[in-house]
Each structure stands twice: as C-alpha cells, then as structure tokens.
Amino acid sequence: MDTPLIEFRDVTKRFDEKIVLDKASLSIYENQITTIIGKSGSGKSVLLKHIIGLLSPDEGDILFRGKPVNKMKRSEWDGYRSKISYMFQNNALFDSMSVFENIALPLRQTTDLSKKKIESMVMSRSEQMDLSDALNKYPAELSGGMQKRVALARALVTDPAIVLFDEPTTGQDPIRKNIILSMVAHYRKQFGFTAVLISHDIPDVFFISDRILLLWEGKIAFHGTYEELSRLKHPMIDEFLQSIEGLRDELTGLLSKEMFRSRYSQTLGGGSADNVITAILFRVHFERLSEALGHQAAIEVVKALGEYVHKYFGPLGGFSARHSRGRVFTILPRIGAEEAGLLMLEMAKGLQSNALPEIQASAGRRIGVEACFEISVSAGITEGGPDDDIELLIERAEENQKIIARYQCGKEDGSQ
Amino acid sequence: MGSATRNISFRIYLDSLGARTMKVIDRLGAVAIFFAFAFLKIFRRRQIGEIIQQVFYIGAKSSNIVMLVALFTGMVLGLQLFYTLIKFGSEGVLGSVVALTLIRELGPVLTAIMITARAGSAMTAEIGVLRISEQIDALYTMRIDPLRFLISPRIAASLISFPLLTAFFDLVGIIGGYLTGVLLLGVNRGAYFYRIHSYVDMTDIRGGFIKSLVFAVIVSVTCCYMGYFTHLRTDAYGAKSVSLSTTSAVVVSCVMILVSDYVVTSFLM
Numbered sequence: 001m002d003t004p005l006i007e008f009r010d011v012t013k014r015f016d017e018k019i020v021l022d023k024a025s026l027s028i029y030e031n032q033i034t035t036i037i038g039k040s041g042s043g044k045s046v047l048l049k050h051i052i053g054l055l056s057p058d059e060g061d062i063l064f065r066g067k068p069v070n071k072m073k074r075s076e077w078d079g080y081r082s083k084i085s086y087m088f089q090n091n092a093l094f095d096s097m098s099v100f101e102n103i104a105l106p107l108r109q110t111t112d113l114s115k116k117k118i119e120s121m122v123m124s125r126s127e128q129m130d131l132s133d134a135l136n137k138y139p140a141e142l143s144g145g146m147q148k149r150v151a152l153a154r155a156l157v158t159d160p161a162i163v164l165f166d167e168p169t170t171g172q173d174p175i176r177k178n179i180i181l182s183m184v185a186h187y188r189k190q191f192g193f194t195a196v197l198i199s200h201d202i203p204d205v206f207f208i209s210d211r212i213l214l215l216w217e218g219k220i221a222f223h224g225t226y227e228e229l230s231r232l233k234h235p236m237i238d239e240f241l242q243s244i245e246g247l248r249d250e251l252t253g254l255l256s257k258e259m260f261r262s263r264y265s266q267t268l269g270g271g272s273a274d275n276v277i278t279a280i281l282f283r284v285h286f287e288r289l290s291e292a293l294g295h296q297a298a299i300e301v302v303k304a305l306g307e308y309v310h311k312y313f314g315p316l317g318g319f320s321a322r323h324s325r326g327r328v329f330t331i332l333p334r335i336g337a338e339e340a341g342l343l344m345l346e347m348a349k350g351l352q353s354n355a356l357p358e359i360q361a362s363a364g365r366r367i368g369v370e371a372c373f374e375i376s377v378s379a380g381i382t383e384g385g386p387d388d389d390i391e392l393l394i395e396r397a398e399e400n401q402k403i404i405a406r407y408q409c410g411k412e413d414g415s416q
Numbered sequence: 417m418g419s420a421t422r423n424i425s426f427r428i429y430l431d432s433l434g435a436r437t438m439k440v441i442d443r444l445g446a447v448a449i450f451f452a453f454a455f456l457k458i459f460r461r462r463q464i465g466e467i468i469q470q471v472f473y474i475g476a477k478s479s480n481i482v483m484l485v486a487l488f489t490g491m492v493l494g495l496q497l498f499y500t501l502i503k504f505g506s507e508g509v510l511g512s513v514v515a516l517t518l519i520r521e522l523g524p525v526l527t528a529i530m531i532t533a534r535a536g537s538a539m540t541a542e543i544g545v546l547r548i549s550e551q552i553d554a555l556y557t558m559r560i561d562p563l564r565f566l567i568s569p570r571i572a573a574s575l576i577s578f579p580l581l582t583a584f585f586d587l588v589g590i591i592g593g594y595l596t597g598v599l600l601l602g603v604n605r606g607a608y609f610y611r612i613h614s615y616v617d618m619t620d621i622r623g624g625f626i627k628s629l630v631f632a633v634i635v636s637v638t639c640c641y642m643g644y645f646t647h648l649r650t651d652a653y654g655a656k657s658v659s660l661s662t663t664s665a666v667v668v669s670c671v672m673i674l675v676s677d678y679v680v681t682s683f684l685m
Contacts, residue, residue, distance in 0.1 A: 092554035
C-alpha cells in the first residue's frame with residue numbers, strides 16, 4: 001500500500017492519571033474516507049484533535065507523508081495546517097456572525113482574496129449546500145441540520161485536502177443522518193479530499209467508508225474495510241457492534257444486521273431438508289439517483305423500498321435488513337424461487353406505481369419539471385437451503401440482478 | 417508540643433506558603449506572556465476593523481454611563497467641598513479642588529471601574545463562552561490566531577477608550593461641580609474657572625492619562641485572560657465556570673485598579 005497521508009506511531013496521551021490513547025498506531029490514506037468508531041469517551045475526538053494540532057501527544061509520533069509533524073519547520077507546519085479542516089461535533093459556529101460571515105471567516109482572515117472573490121466562493125458553497133436562503137440568518141435561527149450544513153460549508157470553503165468530521169450526524173433524525181453521510185461521500189468525490197470521520201451511526205457510516213478504525217481501550221483494535229470487519233469474528237468487535245447497533249434499522253424500520261442473522265439462524269434452526277428459502281437482494285441505483293435528485297430524494301427511495309419490502313413480505317413470514325447503503329436483503333422462508341419471483345413482481349408494481357412517481361414529483365418541483373432523471377431499482381433472486389451462508393446467498397443474488405422498477409423522465413417502465 | 421513537632425509544623429507551613437507564592441508568580445508570569453503576545457499582535461494585518469469595532473463596544477457604548485457617573489460625582493464633589501472649604505473661607509478655590517480631584521484621582525479610577533463593570537465583564541463572558549463552546553478551537557483549526565483575533569483588538573481598544581473616556585469624565589465632572597458650586601450654592605463663576613486654569617497644569621493631566629493607560633492594560637488583560645482560560649478552572653465547568661470567571665475578573669480588576677492607583681500615584685508624586 002502507498003505511504004499513508006497521516007500516520008500515528010505509538011501515540012500516547014494522558015489527562016492527569018487517565019490514559020486516553022495508549023500507544024495507538026494507525027494510518028490514514030489519501031482520498032479515502034476513514035471512519036473511527038469506538039465507545040463514547042474512548043478518545044476518538046482526542047485522536048482527531050491530535051491530527052490538527054489542537055492536542056499534542058505525550059509520547060509517540062504523528063507523521064504527515066512520512067515526516068513527523070513535531071519536527072516540521074514553522075512554514076511546513078503552517079502548510080500542513082492549511083490543508084486541514086475540522087468540523088466540530090457541536091458545529092462551533094460563531095453565534096454573533098451571520099451564516100455568510102461564518103462561511104467567509106477563514107477566507108477573510110487567512111487569505112488575500114478580494115471581497116468579490118470571497119463573496120463568490122461563499123455563494124458557490126452555499127448553493128451547493130442548499131443554504132442560499134439562510135445567508136443573512138444567525139446560527140441560532142437555523143435548525144440543527146442546517147447548522148451542520150453551515151459548518152460543513154465553512155469546513156469546505158477553503159478547499160482543504162483533509163477534512164476531519166467529529167460526529168457530524170449526532171442529534172439528527174435517520175433521514176438527516178443519511179443525508180449528511182451521503183453529502184460527505186458526495187463532496188469527497190466532487191472535491192477530492194481525504195475524510196476522517198467519527199460516527200456512531202452504524203451501519204450507515206460503514207457504507208460510505210473505505211477504511212474503518214476501531215478504537216478500543218486506547219488502542220486501535222481493528223483497521224480495515226467494512227467487509228473485513230463484518231467477516232472478522234472477534235468477541236470485542238461483536239460486543240461493540242451489538243452494543244451500538246439497535247434492533248431495527250433507523251432509516252428503513254427493517255431488522256438490524258445482528259437481528260437479521262439471529263432470525264436467520266432461528267428460521268433454519270430445524271435443519272430439515274424441506275426448509276427451502278428464497279433470498280432476494282434489492283438494489284437502488286444510488287449514485288445516479290443522488291446526482292440527479294439530491295441526497296434527500298435518494299434516501300427517500302431507500303426508505304420507500306424498505307417500507308414496501310416489509311409491507312409485502314412481512315405478512316408472508318419474510319424478514320429483511322439493509323445490506324449496504326442502497327441494498328435491502330430479504331429472506332422468504334418456505335417459499336420457492338418461482339413463487340417468490342411472482343411476489344416480487346407484484347411488489348415492484350406497487351413500488352413503481354406509487355413510491356417512485358411520488359418521489360419524482362417532489363424532486364421535480366425542486367429541480368425543475370424539464371429535468372430528465374432516472375430512478376431504478378433492481379433485484380436478484382436465489383434459492384437456498386438450511387446450510388447456506390448468508391454471504392453466499394447475497395453473492396448469488398447479486399449476480400442475478402435485473403431492473404424491476406424504473407422511472408425515467410416521468411415515464412414508468414417496469415422491465416422484468 | 418515538642419520542639420520537633422513544632423519544627424515539622426513550621427516546615428509544612430513554609431512549604432505551603434512557598435507553593436502558594438510560586439503559584440502566584442507562575443500566574444503573573446503567564447499573564448505577562450499573554451499580554452506581551454497579545455500586545456505585539458495588535459500591529460498585525462487585518463486588525464483595524466476589529467479594533468474599531470471594539471472601540472465602539474468598549475468606548476462608545478460605555479460613554480453614556482461614564483458621563484452620568486461623572487456628572488453626579490462632580491455634583492457631589494461640588495457640594496461636599498463647598499461646605500468644607502467655606503469653614504476656612506476658601507470657597508473660591510472650589511473649581512481647582514474639584515478639577516484636581518477629578519483629573520488626578522477620581523476620573524481615571526471611576527472611569528476604569530465603570531468600564532470594568534460594563535465592558536470588562538462582557539469581555540470575560542464573551543471570550544469564556546467562545547472557549548467552552550469550542551469556538552476558540554475552531555479559530556485555531558481555521559488557522560486564525562485566537563490571540564490576534566480576539567484579544568489584541570480588545571487590548572488596543574481599551575488603550576484608546578480609557579484615556580478618551582477619562583477625559584470625558586473629567587470634563588463632565590467639572591461641569592457637575594459647576595452646577596452645584598456655582599449655580600446652586602453661588603460660588604463666583606469667574607473664580608471657579610480661573611482657579612482651574614491657574615492650578616491645573618499639564619503634569620496633573622499627564623498623570624491622569626498615565627493612570628488611565630495603566631488601568632486599561634490591567635482591566636483588558638485581566639478580563640481577557642480570565643475568559644480565555646476559563647476552561648482551565650478546576651472549581652467549575654461549563655456555564656458555571658464562565659460565571660465564576662466573570663465575577664473573578666471584575667473583582668480582581670477593581671482591586672488591581674486601586675492597588676495600582678496607589679503605586680502609580682507614589683511614582684508620580
């Protein structure tokens with residue numbers, strides 16, 4: 001792997017007698033979203049504050065592109081700091097300044113740009129964050145979600161190479177949480193920065209993360225991809241994920257992953273040969289959707305999909321969970337693939353004739369009736385038996401994906 | 417009690433006294449460094465706008481209350497001094513006594529105390545809130561030096577506002593003395609102003625202004641320091657720490673104004 005952009009080597013930090021970071025070592029790579037997870041009070045924010053220099057380690061080294069930051073010359077240190085932005089957990093907006101002044105502050109104070117240029121940069125970021133109507137308001141006059149967007153706009157207005165997000169989704173409702181995470185992923189792609197994120201918002205945060213770091217008792221207990229994390233069977237990771245993951249997925253109301261696994265084991269627990277099951281993997285084509293309709297509409301499609309899946313398959317004994325950001329996985333016990341296929345088509349009709357036009361209409365109002373965009377949902381079916389592993393079923397269902405509902409330029413098109 | 421026990425008790429007492437003294441010296445050193453850095457940063461770029469804004473908050477917005485206090489102080493001085501001087505048949509020197517009392521002592525001291533109550537407490541509370549809500553950390557992350565952005569303009573504005581408000585205080589106080597001494601109690605109008613002109617010289621005025629500059633440094637540095645380091649308090653956290661810091665800043669500033677007034681006066685005399 002490449003040289004890490006930022007590296008911690010045996011970093012220790014104590015507050016009085018309490019050891020918060022205990023020889024923590026980690027690597028953050030360029031142009032990736034790295035998510036730090038861990039229990040509350042485990043030192044995640046302390047770790048993030050070390051990166052930007054708000055705190056310094058008692059022992060160990062922090063390296064930027066292989067060079068220890070504590071050995072940098074003043075100009076190098078300034079150059080390093082100029083590349084980083086920090087979005088605080090509580091936003092840290094200046095209450096006595098308007099939204100415009102808050103966003104413009106770093107440009108006014110640290111650059112020699114003209115007034116006109118600063119104004120155009122602030123306006124551009126504000127439009128991207130949907131804040132144009134709030135520029136003359138004060139932070140106290142805004143909702144929590146809007147304040148987050150102002151903080152995000154302020155963090156991004158200087159075009160930083162690295163953005164540190166300290167719990168950007170705290171205190172937000174499930175839809176808003178997903179919108180913020182989608183925004184982080186979207187803007188990361190658009191502006192090309194490296195993101196380091198602290199979040200308790202499991203599983204959603206995993207879906208946008210390239211790498212995950214688990215901070216446990218002052219040390220980095222795990223680092224790797226989400227797939228590696230979900231495959232790894234370690235009591236500490238299981239304990240952590242179970243403690244943080246609820247019984248239900250907040251966004252869709254479907255089962256959480258842990259509950260889904262437990263239900264799957266119970267359903268197939270008898271091990272009888274006639275225990276046939278059918279697995280369906282639904283997928284919303286998220287990226288195209290986000291670009292066309294914005295993050296909120298994309299999240300609404302996933303939510304609608306979850307509701308429809310539950311409505312149709314719940315009474316038949318089916319159970320579902322969100323598998324990734326835009327994927328819902330359903331198990332239908334004692335139903336063969338052929339019968340499940342017919343049920344799925346019926347569900348797809350409802351999805352296409354009700355949910356998608358509704359979303360199209362509301363999004364159309366926002367982006368203009370002439371705009372042409374497409375919403376599509378695909379599904380893959382596979383039949384399995386009692387010995388089949390969930391991951392294997394998902395892989396097989398992924399291979400059989402076909403579009404089952406599509407809405408293009410206001411025209412229904414259910415291709416089966 | 418044996419002599420050995422007495423010796424140990426005495427040593428413990430000395431240890432504790434030494435530790436407390438070291439803590440005070442340490443704190444004074446920290447305040448001096450804080451002031452030195454903040455003062456030097458007054459002369460950096462992009463400061464004019466912030467300084468003008470702070471002159472408005474600290475100076476212009478305090479002017480009404482300062483002048484009201486000055487008027488009544490002058491009026492009371494006119495009354496009190498008239499009835500004292502008349503015992504010696506010297507009521508003709510009322511103007512000079514009122515003016516010298518105001519210019520040398522009461523003007524700088526009362527102005528400083530009024531600004532401490534009005535603007536100093538606001539400085540501590542505002543900076544304290546910025547600290548506990550991580551807005552000072554946010555400035556640091558945006559590469560904006562919090563000392564330059566928050567503290568230097570307040571110190572500069574205090575250095576500008578204190579002498580100006582002291583001058584206003586002196587002038588309005590003399591007018592207050594005129595109202596009671598001349599208009600109410602019948603002291604000769606010409607004598608009132610003539611005595612002021614004869615007895616007040618530049619040394620008195622310079623001394624008053626030196627005091628007001630010393631008080632400006634004491635008040636602004638104490639109030640800003642207390643707010644800036646409110647998070648380091650060990651006796652309270654959050655909003656409570658801001659409230660305690662504000663109270664401490666006002667009390668310490670007022671005490672330091674009176675102590676330094678004595679020290680400066682003894683040097684000027």
